[in-house]
Amino acid sequence: MTTATAPPARPRPRTVLLSTAAAVTALLLLVAAGTLLHQPLLIPPLAASMALVAGAPDLPLSQPRSVIGGQLLSALTGFAVLTVAGPGPWSAAVAGGLALGVMTTARTPHSPAAPRP
Numbered sequence: 001m002t003t004a005t006a007p008p009a010r011p012r013p014r015t016v017l018l019s020t021a022a023a024v025t026a027l028l029l030l031v032a033a034g035t036l037l038h039q040p041l042l043i044p045p046l047a048a049s050m051a052l053v054a055g056a057p058d059l060p061l062s063q064p065r066s067v068i069g070g071q072l073l074s075a076l077t078g079f080a081v082l083t084v085a086g087p088g089p090w091s092a093a094v095a096g097g098l099a100l101g102v103m104t105t106a107r108t109p110h111s112p113a114a115p116r117p
Helices: 013-037 043-055 064-085 089-105
Strands: none
Touching: 013 043, 043 064, 064 089
16 A cells, blocks of 8 residues: 655745756757757756756755766766677667666766766
């Protein structure tokens, strides 16, 4: 038998406004950087990271060590798998799984970074 839990407390309007503005600004900066580099940046994992940072800043997954370290380690894991196995969906699946293991080992858990490779 499961018990229902109450939803989280409603945030203050100012908090919602500031976190939303921060998320939109950060994602627009990513688009601008991608435009300048003529290389689209992978937005979904970064958007998920921004949602955690802006919407739930107190969570362990939202801390700078986890956000920056998780994204960096995940990207490096992806490059390592790409070097060894080449591109493709099978390599991407392996890289995503390995990235979770690497982040866990390094104590930088950040699940939105797993699709990064």
